[in-house]
Amino acid sequence: MNSLGFREIRAWRKERDLPKLLPWQMDAILAMDMKRRSVEAEKVNVAVDEPKAEVSKRPLTSRLFDALFASKVK
Template identity: 45%
Template sequence: MPAAGEHVWRWFKELDRARAGTGFGINPIAWQEIDAWARCRKVDPSQWEIDALISLDSLRMELFYAAKGKDNADEPQVSERPLTSRLFDALFPKKRK
């Protein structure tokens, strides 16, 4: 990392730690999160710094999902466990009226 961009790397690491995710993976860092982070830190990132954060985020997402795909390459896409009525009821309970 060039010395001129070290602060952007630190900013990205802070934003990355606070990243939202789902059970299926990570979400991109939202514009609202960058704005909220900048206000809390009392910084006013320039356009190139914001572009750098977005680029780092895109690369982070790409690497995460590439690694996730490799980890799951040998796993079956469908459960090997048979779907019994008991399991179905556990997964989809009746809605109460």
């Protein structure tokens, strides 16, 4: 996820026809963006660390496949 750049903020301000942003407003926008990126990074890290659910302890063999999906044609 990319951070907000000054160009994007300026384009957003012009699109909304807002006056020039004050320094504290820029600081607030950049702080919110940093928080957004840290929250998203935590979500990605949690998803990577979660163990995958085990579907079956038996490996899928050709015999097991045939037993599960028996052909109706004989």
